[in-house]
Amino acid sequence: MLTFLCITNCYKGVDFLKACHAAGNKVYLIACKKDEHKDWPRDILADIFLMDLDDTGRWNVTDLVNGLAHFMKGQRIDRVVALDDFDVEAVAHVREHFRIPGMGETTSRFFRDKLAMRVKAKDAGIPVPAFSSLFHDEDINNFIAEVEAPWMLKPRGEASADGIQKIHSGSQLWEAVHKLGDRRHHFLVEQFKPGAVYHADALTVDGKVKFCRISRYLSTPMEVAHGGGIFRSLVCKFGGADDKKLQKLNADVMKAFGMQYSASHTEFIKNEADGKFYFLETASRVGGAHLAEMVEASSGINLWSEWAKIETANALDKPYKLPKVRKDYAGIVVSLSRFEHPDDASFGDAEIVWRLDKKYHIGLIIRDKKQERILELLDKYAGRIGAEFHAKVER
Numbered sequence: 001m002l003t004f005l006c007i008t009n010c011y012k013g014v015d016f017l018k019a020c021h022a023a024g025n026k027v028y029l030i031a032c033k034k035d036e037h038k039d040w041p042r043d044i045l046a047d048i049f050l051m052d053l054d055d056t057g058r059w060n061v062t063d064l065v066n067g068l069a070h071f072m073k074g075q076r077i078d079r080v081v082a083l084d085d086f087d088v089e090a091v092a093h094v095r096e097h098f099r100i101p102g103m104g105e106t107t108s109r110f111f112r113d114k115l116a117m118r119v120k121a122k123d124a125g126i127p128v129p130a131f132s133s134l135f136h137d138e139d140i141n142n143f144i145a146e147v148e149a150p151w152m153l154k155p156r157g158e159a160s161a162d163g164i165q166k167i168h169s170g171s172q173l174w175e176a177v178h179k180l181g182d183r184r185h186h187f188l189v190e191q192f193k194p195g196a197v198y199h200a201d202a203l204t205v206d207g208k209v210k211f212c213r214i215s216r217y218l219s220t221p222m223e224v225a226h227g228g229g230i231f232r233s234l235v236c237k238f239g240g241a242d243d244k245k246l247q248k249l250n251a252d253v254m255k256a257f258g259m260q261y262s263a264s265h266t267e268f269i270k271n272e273a274d275g276k277f278y279f280l281e282t283a284s285r286v287g288g289a290h291l292a293e294m295v296e297a298s299s300g301i302n303l304w305s306e307w308a309k310i311e312t313a314n315a316l317d318k319p320y321k322l323p324k325v326r327k328d329y330a331g332i333v334v335s336l337s338r339f340e341h342p343d344d345a346s347f348g349d350a351e352i353v354w355r356l357d358k359k360y361h362i363g364l365i366i367r368d369k370k371q372e373r374i375l376e377l378l379d380k381y382a383g384r385i386g387a388e389f390h391a392k393v394e395r
Contacts, residue, residue, distance in 0.1 A: 001024060001025060001026055002024075002025045002026070002078040002079065002312065002315050002316070003025065003026045003027075003028070003046075003075060003076055003077050003078050003079075004020050004025045004026070004027050004028070004077075004078065004079050004080075004081060004311070005028045005029075005030065005068075005077050005079070005080045005081070006020070006027065006028070006029050006030070006080075006081045006083055007029075007030045007031075007059075007080065007081070007082055007083065007087045007090065007091055007094075008029070008030075008031055008032075008082075008083035008084050008087055009031075009032055009053060009057075009058075009059065009084055009086045009087055010032070010035065010084055010086075011031075011035045011038040011039075011040075012083055012084060012288075013083035013084075013286075013304060014039075014040070014041055014304075015302055015304035015305050015308075016081070016083060016286075016304040016305070016307060016308045017029065017040075017041055017044065017045065017308075018041055018044060018305070019302075019304065019305035019306075019307075019308035019309060020081075020308040020311070020312065021041075021044040021045075023308060023309060023312040024312075025312060026046045027044065027045055027046060028045065028046050028047050028048070028049070028075075028077075029045050029047075029048045029049070030048075030049045030050075030051060030064075031048060031049075031050060031051075032050065032051065032052070032053055033050045033051065033052050036050050049067070049071075051063065051064070051067075057086070058086060058090070059086075059087070059090040061090050061093050061094075064090060064093075064094060065093070065094065065097055068094060068098065072098065077098070077100060078100070078315055079100065079101065079102060079311055079315050080094050080095055080100055080102065081102075081311060082284075082285065083285065084285060085112065085283050085285060088103075088108050088111060088112050088283075088284060088285070089105070089108055089112055091108075092104055092105045092107075092108035093105060101314075101315070103260070103262070103284065107257070107258045107259075108284070110257040110258065110282075111257065111259075111264075111282055111283055111284040112157060112283075113156050113157060114154055114155070114156045114157070114188060114281055115131075115133055115156045115188045116156075117257075117279075117281055117282060118131050118188070118190070118279075120256060120257060121253065121256065121279045123256075124252065124256035126249065126252055126253060126256060126279050127276060127277065127278045127279060128278055128279050129190050129191040129192075129193050129269075129278050129280075130143070130146075130147045130190070130191040131143075131188055131189065131190040131191070132147075132188065132189050132190075133185075133188055134177055134180075134184045134185060134187050134188060134189065135185055140173070140174070140177065140189070141170075143189060144170040144173060147191050148191070149167065149168050149169060149170075149192075150166055150167060150168045150192045151166075151167045151173065151189050151190060151191055151192055152164055152165070152166060152167070152189070152190045152191075152192050153165040153166075153167050153173065153176050153177075153187060153188075153189050154187060154188055154189075154190060155186060155187055156186050156187060156188055157186065166192065167189070173189060193269055193271045193272075193273070193278060194271070194272050194273075195269045195270045195271045195272045195273075196216055196217070196269070196270045197216070197217045197267060197268070197269050197270075197280070198214060198215065198216045198217070198236070198242065198246055198267065198268045198269070198270065198277075199214075199215055199216075199217065199233070199265060199266065199267050199268075199287060199291065200212050200213070200214055200246055200247075200249075200250035200264075200265075200266045200267075200268070201213050201215070201263075201264075201265055201286070201287050201291060201292070201295045201303060202250055202254070202263070202264045202265075202266070203262075203263055203264075203301075203303065203306055203307065203310060203322070204254050204259045204260065204261055204262055204263075204264060205261050205310055205313075205314075205320050206260065206261065206314075207254075207255070207259070207260050207261075208251075209247075209250065209251045209254055210320070210322050211299070211301055211306070211322055211325065212247055212250055212251075213235060213295050213298060213299055213301075214235070214236045214242065214243045214246045214247065214250075215233050215234060215235045215236055215291070215294070215295075216233065216234055216236055216242070217231075217232070217233050218232035218233060218234055218331075218378060218382075219231055219232050228336075228392035230333060230334070230335040230382050230385055230386060230390060231289060231332070231333070231334045231335065232331065232332065232333045232334075232378050232382060233289075233291060233294060233331065233332050234329075234330075234331040234371070234374055234375060234378060235294070235298045235329050235330050235331065235371070235374070237371060238327050242270070245277055246268060246277065249268060249277055249279070250264075250266050253266055253279060253282055254266075257282065259284065260314075261310050261311065261314045262284045262285075262307065262310070262311075263284070263285060263286045263303050263304075263306075263307040264282060264283065264284055264285070265282065265283045265285060265286065265287035265288075265291070266279075266281070266282040266283075267280040267281050267282070268280055286303045286304055286307065287303075289332075289334060290332060290334060290354075290356065290363060290365070291332065292304060293332070293354050293365055294330050294331065294332040294365050295330075297328070297330040297353050297354060297365050297366075297367045298326070298327075298328050298329065298330035298367065299325050299326050299327070299328075300323065300324070300325065300326040301322070301323065301325060306322070306323070328367050328368065328369060329367065329368055329369065329370065329371040329373075329374045330353075330365060330366065330367045330368075330374065331365070331366055331374040331375070331377070331378045332363065332364070332365045332366075333363060333364055333378055333381045333382055333385065334356060334361065334362070334363035335361070335362055335363070335385050335386075335389060335390050335391075336360060336361060336390065336391040336392065337360050337361055337362045337389045337390070337391055338360075338389065338390070338391035339360070339389065340359050340360055341359065342361075342362040342389050344362055344364065347364060347381065347384075349366070349377060351366040351367055351368045351373065351374070351377060352364055352365070352366050353365055353366065353367045360391065362385060362389050364381060366378070
């Protein structure tokens with residue numbers, strides 16, 4: 001029996017925990033005290049430990065290491081797994097300190113630090129929008145002179161669209177940089193390339209991508225975060241030009257970044273001006289916003305469960321076998337709701353395979369053999385949700 005320690009700063013990864021236990025492992029969980037009363041699968045967990053995050057919303061790595069050093073006097077840990085973006089760096093540090101196999105701190109940078117991602121991708125010949133660090137004033141001025149606005153000012157370590165600003169001039173950029181003060185080295189600036197954003201949700205085993213589903217956001221997380229819109233995504237045409245190109249680009253990113261075994265969520269943009277794909281960012285985890293459920297509806301592959309099986313197979317030095325993959329089209333629509341418990345019973349189409357059960361939210365996943373039908377329903381549902389349910393948080 002192997003012992004797995006899973007770490008998450010938020011309530012997620014339940015399917016991973018269950019599959020890890022089902023594979024014959026002893027599973028411990030470190031979670032946040034704020035999530036103490038969430039519906040964790042306590043019946044299959046050997047134990048659950050609760051910790052507070054620090055003032056920045058991150059794990060205190062010193063406390064984490066000291067606590068584990070005491071715990072490990074009586075319990076060997078074979079693998080440590082980060083279930084969310086914000087756990088990746090802390091878990092990499094834990095692995096390095098206790099010499100536990102898995103992704104170390106150098107490689108983890110490529111899956112958390114947006115600047116490290118871009119430098120690595122550029123060095124590997126993977127197309128990326130023009131970018132610059134904010135370390136040197138001269139580099140910033142050169143970027144302003146050489147790269148046409150607008151630009152995006154991005155935190156290097158946040159997830160999703162958190163903290164991103166759109167900048168339209170050199171003076172506005174310098175004003176924003178000065179406001180950052182001593183925190184400017186935690187940010188980068190990047191050329192804004194308008195276009196459709198795609199995501200690749202994948203599983204990598206022994207350094208090779210074993211499974212990858214390509215989808216396109218109909219409304220991106222950034223648009224939803226900053227504009228209060230309705231989130232939608234749609235699986236791309238199987239074998240189409242976009243699917244083929246992004247399957248290869250995703251594999252190129254995983255190889256360049258040193259991914260050996262994990263789930264991953266990677267985003268690309270198809271620029272309106274030249275029709276080319278550019279790498280945006282990646283993460284060594286299952287995609288959020290219920291995209292895992294959409295991928296499972298399309299393929300039959302539960303990314304969380306298969307990731308747990310991959311981790312177990314690697315730890316035991318045994319081969320991993322991917323289950324049979326379906327090729328159905330699927331799409332998702334999710335929105336904030338002005339009702340605490342929205343009644344979605346009026347959405348009665350046979351294509352609906354999943355409904356979101358969360359306070360002040362409404363969401364549906366649909367599946368069909370024809371992509372056109374999925375798009376038709378997503379458009380119809382977005383219109384109805386916008387008129388009957390949608391709520392917007394004012395920022």
